[in-house]
Amino acid sequence: MIFEQIATGGCQSYLVGCADSCSAVLIDPEISQVDRYIALAARDGLRIHYVIDTHTHADHFSATRAIAQALKVPVVMHRDSPAPFADLRLQDADLLRVGNLRVQALHTPGHTADSMCLLLDDRIFTGDTLLIGGTGRTDLPSGDPSALYDSLFNGILKLDPALRVYPAHDYKQRGFTTIAQELASNPRLQHSDRLDFIQMMEQLDLNAPTHLTEALRTNMSGGKSVAQLLAEAASKTPFVSLSELRARTLAGSADLVVLDVRERDAFDAAHIPGAVNLPRGQLELRVNDVLPDPTRRIVTLCQFGKVSTLAAATLRELGFLRTSALDGGMTAWQEAGYPLEQTG
């Protein structure tokens, strides 16, 4: 077995391959690491056949869809998953064959209704059903403490005590644990009476995870996160450095249009000398009047350098093929002490 554990912050993803056939499965990938998973598989001589989410994640952005599209392989989830893009929906006890490996799905609702654990030889990937020294929370959409009790005490905790437990989250880089270790020391598992366990879970009073609404929106729909949208725009756009733009504006480059896409009041208060204002919200409406010559060199800018990237990508799509975005924004320009102008 070829095994890689990839930690991204507290998220744990796993690439598991069959050494004989070089086929592999990727479990719980996170969106910022798409290149890393594909590069690791290539480095290890593996071809990924399945991309699996153990459940609908509420706390990070799943990369299953992006990787499945890039590699033309199925997204695998439990049959109760709300994600419309899940290609292969597993039921309890279903097996996936990955070369000589067998990955068995165990339906373990509780953290979410669509949670599953994945059993593979000497190890079990527990998603957020069982964590090292903890369990997944049950207060988010489709969570159910009574179901979690059954999934744990009448389910995975009855498996071989020597099984290695690899969870979807661990913030302390502990790698893995075993069923026996968790039974002995996991504080939540000491509540082995059902009502006691349910009461303990209901009294946890946890903060909502950061990005909860955006993570659920994207993971349940297959839509993009704002960061993904910005990254895609940035991948289609060249940039111009602050110092280069300053040099060109100082030289009074006649060919250059400095296009400030902030709102009018921000522009009026302070802008780069000679800049033209066309707010992002009016870009498509007024572009033909403000930029009649599509052969001009355009540099877009905004306050922080993000909206200007979207604007540059839109302009390039519209045929302004010499558009770049400022690498940075007005905040960076001001911090650098570069010249400013006010309207009026």
Ligand SMILES: [Fe+2]
């Ligand atoms: Fe989760």
